[in-house]
Amino acid sequence: MKLKLKNGEEGFFRVLMFFSTTIIVVALLMIIISILYKGLPVLSWAMISQVPAGGFYFGREGGILNAIVGSLYLAGGATLLATIIGLPLALYINVHLVCHRRLVNGIRFVLDLLWGIPSIVYGAFGFALMSYFGIRVSLLAGIITVTLFIVPIMVRAMDEALKVVPRGLLETSLSLGSTRAETAYRVFFRQCLPGLSTAVLLSFGRAIGDAASILFTAGFTDYIPTSLSQPTATLPLAIFFQLSSPIPQVQQRAYASAVVLVFIILVVSILARIMSNRYQKHKINF
Amino acid sequence: MDGIKISIENLNLYFGKQHVLKNIDAQIPTNKITVIMGPSGCGKTTLMKSLNRLTDLNPEAHVSGTIRIDNEDILQTKDDITLIRKKMGLLAQRPYPLPMSIYNNIAYGLRISGRRKKKILDRRVEHYLRQVSLWDEVKDRLKEPAGRLSIGQQQRLCLARGLAVGPEIILADEPTSALDPISSQAIEAQFNILKKNYTIVLVTHILRQARRLADHVIFMYLGEVIEQGPATQVFENPQQEMTKSYLKGMFY
Numbered sequence: 356m357k358l359k360l361k362n363g364e365e366g367f368f369r370v371l372m373f374f375s376t377t378i379i380v381v382a383l384l385m386i387i388i389s390i391l392y393k394g395l396p397v398l399s400w401a402m403i404s405q406v407p408a409g410g411f412y413f414g415r416e417g418g419i420l421n422a423i424v425g426s427l428y429l430a431g432g433a434t435l436l437a438t439i440i441g442l443p444l445a446l447y448i449n450v451h452l453v454c455h456r457r458l459v460n461g462i463r464f465v466l467d468l469l470w471g472i473p474s475i476v477y478g479a480f481g482f483a484l485m486s487y488f489g490i491r492v493s494l495l496a497g498i499i500t501v502t503l504f505i506v507p508i509m510v511r512a513m514d515e516a517l518k519v520v521p522r523g524l525l526e527t528s529l530s531l532g533s534t535r536a537e538t539a540y541r542v543f544f545r546q547c548l549p550g551l552s553t554a555v556l557l558s559f560g561r562a563i564g565d566a567a568s569i570l571f572t573a574g575f576t577d578y579i580p581t582s583l584s585q586p587t588a589t590l591p592l593a594i595f596f597q598l599s600s601p602i603p604q605v606q607q608r609a610y611a612s613a614v615v616l617v618f619i620i621l622v623v624s625i626l627a628r629i630m631s632n633r634y635q636k637h638k639i640n641f
Numbered sequence: 642m643d644g645i646k647i648s649i650e651n652l653n654l655y656f657g658k659q660h661v662l663k664n665i666d667a668q669i670p671t672n673k674i675t676v677i678m679g680p681s682g683c684g685k686t687t688l689m690k691s692l693n694r695l696t697d698l699n700p701e702a703h704v705s706g707t708i709r710i711d712n713e714d715i716l717q718t719k720d721d722i723t724l725i726r727k728k729m730g731l732l733a734q735r736p737y738p739l740p741m742s743i744y745n746n747i748a749y750g751l752r753i754s755g756r757r758k759k760k761i762l763d764r765r766v767e768h769y770l771r772q773v774s775l776w777d778e779v780k781d782r783l784k785e786p787a788g789r790l791s792i793g794q795q796q797r798l799c800l801a802r803g804l805a806v807g808p809e810i811i812l813a814d815e816p817t818s819a820l821d822p823i824s825s826q827a828i829e830a831q832f833n834i835l836k837k838n839y840t841i842v843l844v845t846h847i848l849r850q851a852r853r854l855a856d857h858v859i860f861m862y863l864g865e866v867i868e869q870g871p872a873t874q875v876f877e878n879p880q881q882e883m884t885k886s887y888l889k890g891m892f893y
Contacts, residue, residue, distance in 0.1 A: 454698050526695050527737040527799070531750045531806055532727035541749070546740040637740045639788040 390617060394610030402611055407577045412596070414604035419612050424579045425587035426616070428494060430563035433501035437509050437562075438555055440502070445513035445551075446539040453525065463514065469507035475567035477504040482571040495583040497573025504568045509558040516550020517543060521641050548634035556627035560620050566591030590616040646671040646810065646840040647692065652706035654684075654691060656699060661687050663864045665706070669857070674832060674841045676851045676872070679861035680887070685844045688861070689812050692842065693729045694722055710810070727754070729810040730803025735819040736795035738787035739802075743779050746787045746798055750806040769801040773831055793824025800831060810840045817850065829854060848890070852876060860884050 401418050408417035452459050481500030490496050520543055528538040544551070566589070574586030575596065590612055597609035647669035654662035662684050669675045677685045687696065694715065696702045707714045715725050727750075739746050747766040756762065766783070770776040775797045779790070787798060796816060803811065813832070817825035832841055832854055845851050851858065855872040860883075868875060868884045879885045 454700050521737070523733050523735070523737045524739075526690075526698070527731065527733060528739070529695065529698075529723075530693055530726050530729065530731035530812075531753070531802065532723045533753050534723055537753055541753075542739055637742070637786045637788070639738055639740050639786075641737075 387617065390610055390613045393607060394612075394614035397604075397607045398611040398614055402608070403615060406579060411577070412600060412602075412605060414602050419588075419590070419593050419608070419615070421577055421579050422588040422590045422593035422612065423615060423619075425494070425573075425576075426563050426590040426619075428580065429497050429501060429569065429573060429587060429589055430559050432494070432498040433505060433562045434555060434559040436498060436502040437506045437558055441506050441509040441513060441554075441558075442551070444506075445510050445517055445554075446543060448510075448514060449517035449520065450525065450539040450543055451535050453522075463511070466507045466511050466514075470511060473567065474504050474565050475570070477501075478568040478571050481568065485572060491584070492572060492574035492586045493584045494573060494580045494587040497569045497587060497589075498583075500568050500572040501562045501565065504565065505558040505562050508561055509554050512554035512557055513547070513551050516547040516554065520546055524639075524641075546638055549631040549638060552630045552634060553627050556623050556630070560623055563619060563623075564591060564616065566595055590619075644671050645669070646710065647842075648707075648709040649688075650707045650709070652688075652691065652708060653704070654687060654696065655701075655703045657701045661864055662691070665866055667859050667866055667869055669840060669842060669859075671840050672836055672838065673856035674836050674843055674854050675857040675859060676855035677842065677844045677859045677861060678846065678848070678851045678887075679867075681846060683861045684864040685846075685861055686814050689814055689842060689844050692810075692812060693726050693731065695731075697722070727806050728808050729812050730800070730806060730808040732796070732800055732803060732811065732813040732816040734815045736792060736799045738790070738795050738798055741787065742784050743787050743790070743798065744783040746802050747805050750802060754806065765805060769805045770798075772804060773797040773801040774827070775801060791824075793820050793827065796820055796824065796828060797831070800828070804835075808839070810842065811835065813841065813843045815845055815847075816843070817845075817847075825850075848888070860887065862887075 399418075401416070403418055403423060404420055405416070405418035406421045407419070408415060411417035448459055448462055452462075477500055481496060481503065484499070485491070485496050524542060524546065525538060528542045529535075533541070569589055569592065573589060573592075575588050575592050576586045577588070578585075580587040594609045594612045594616070597605050597612060600606055600609075645668050649665050649667045649669075652662055652665040653660070665688060677688060679685055690696050691704060692708060692710075692715075696704060704716060706716070708716055710725075710728065713720075718725065739749055741749065744766055747769055748762045751762055751765055756765075767776060767780075770779065775794060778794060779798075782789075787795065790798060796819075800811075800816075811832075817828050820828065829850070832843070835841060836856070843851075843854060852872075855876075857870070858872050858875040859869040860867050860875065860881075862883055868879060868881045875884065876888065879888060
C-alpha cells in the first residue's frame with residue numbers, strides 16, 4: 356500500500372516536471388519560429404548593410420545598419436564600463452570583505468534590489484541625470500544609463516562565481532605573503548575566469564536587448580553615430596518603431612530586425628560558452 | 642631564550658563572546674618538530690593560525706597577549722603583515738594549489754617578492770621541486786595546470802611553494818588528513834629532513850603520527866594548554882591525568 360503511494364507520488368512529479376520542461380522548450384521554439392517565419396522572408400542583405408533611405412518608414416529602400424551598429428556600440432560601451440566598475444566591486448566583496456558577513460549581505464541585498472528595478476526606471480533616472488548635467492540625448496547618455504542598469508546584474512553574476520572559492524585558497528594566498536589585492540587579481544580572478552567571462556557576456560546580452568532604458572537617453576537616428584555625443588539608433592527601438600507602423604511591409608521589417616537581434620544574442624551566448632570552457636583549464640576543482 | 646623560535650605568553654583569543662584560546666603559554670623550539678595535539682575543537686588550528694595572523698581575517702576575533710618570533714612581538718609589530726606571513730609556510734588540511742601551472746605555483750611567491758628573472762625563477766623552481774622530491778614526476782609537465790596532479794603530489798607542490806618564499810617556520814595543519822598512506826609517508830619523511838633547517842609546527846589529531854614525528858609536544862584541551870615538553874617526556878612520562886587518558890585513547 357505504502358509502496359503504491361510512493362510510486363504514485365513519483366509518477367505525479369515526473370509528469371509535472373515533464374510538463375514544465377515542455378512548456379519552456381515549446382515557448383522558446385514558438386518565439387524563435389514565429390520570428391523566423393515572419394522575419395526571414397523580408398531579411399535581405401540590403402536590410403543589414405544599409406542605413407534607412409528616405410521613405411524607409413513608408414516601406415521603401417534602406418536597412419537597419421544604423422540600429423545594428425548603434426546597438427553594438429551601446430552594449431559594447433556599457434559592458435566595458437560596467438566591467439571596469441563591476442569586477443573590482445565583485446572581487447572586493449569576496450576577497451576584502453569576505454568575513455564581514457553582514458556588510459556583504461547588505462551589499463548583495465542592495466544589488467538585488469537594483470537588479471529588480473525595471474529598466475524604464477533606469478531610463479527615467481538617466482534622463483533626470485542628463486537634464487541635470489545638461490547632456491543631450493546621445494550615445495554617451497545611453498551608455499551611462501545602460502551601465503547603471505547592467506552593473507548589478509554583472510556584479511551578482513560574478514559574485515555567484517567568486518563566492519564558492521574556498522576559504523583555504525584565500526588563506527593559502529595570504530600566507531604566501533600576497534596582499535589582498537594580489538590575491539584578488541592573481542588568484543581569485545584566475546580561479547573564477549570562466550564564471551567572470553560568462554557574467555560579462557550575460558550582461559552584454561541584457562544590455563543589447565533592453566529598450567526601455569535607452570528610450571529617453573540614446574534617442575534614435577537614421578545615421579550611424581560618429582561620436583559619443585550623437586544620438587544613436589538601437590535594435591530594440593527599431594523593432595518598436597517599425598512594429599508601431601500601420602504599414603504592413605514596415606511591420607514585417609520589425610520581425611527581420613528581431614531576427615538580427617536574436618542572432619546577435621545567440622552568437623554572444625555561444626561565445627560565452629566557448630570562453631568559459633577555454634578558461635576552465637587552470638581552474639582547480641575543490 | 643636560546644633555541645626558542647616562537648614564544649607565546651598569556652595568549653587569549655575570543656571569537657565574539659566565545660573564549661577560544663585561554664591563557665596560552667607555550668614555547669616552540671628552533672629547528673625541531675613541535676606537535677600540537679588534542680581532541681577536535683580544542684583550538685589547535687586557531688592557535689596555529691594566530692601565529693601567522695590569519696585570525697585577522699575574522700573581524701570578530703579579538704586577541705591579547707604576546708607571540709614573540711625571534712623576540713619580535715608579531716601581535717604588536719609595525720612591520721607589514723605580509724612580511725610576517727612570508728616567514729611562515731602554511732600547509733593546509735587539504736592541498737590548495739593556485740589556479741595556474743605547476744611552474745607558476747612555485748614561481749608565484751617568488752614573483753610577488755619581486756624576483757622576476759626567468760633564469761633565477763627556473764633554477765629556484767627546480768630546486769624546490771627537487772627538495773620535496775616532486776621534480777622527477779613533473780619535470781616534463783611544468784606547464785600543465787596544477788589541478789591535474791594527484792592529491793598527494795598537490796600537497797607536496799604546496800609544500801614546495803611554501804618553501805620557495807624562504808620561510809623559517811613551517812606551519813602544517815593536519816597536512817596528511819586528505820592523503821593516502823604513501824603520500825602521507827612522503828610528507829612525514831620530508832618533515833624529518835626539513836627540520837634541520839626549519840622550525841616545524843604540526844597540528845595533528847593522529848596520535849601515532851605525533852609519536853613518529855614529534856620532538857616537542859603541546860597538548861591542548863578545550864582551549865587550554867594542558868601539558869607541554871620534550872616528546873619523550875610527554876609520551877613516556879606525562880604529568881597530567883588528562884594527558885595520560887588522552888594518550889591511552891580514552892577520548893578524542
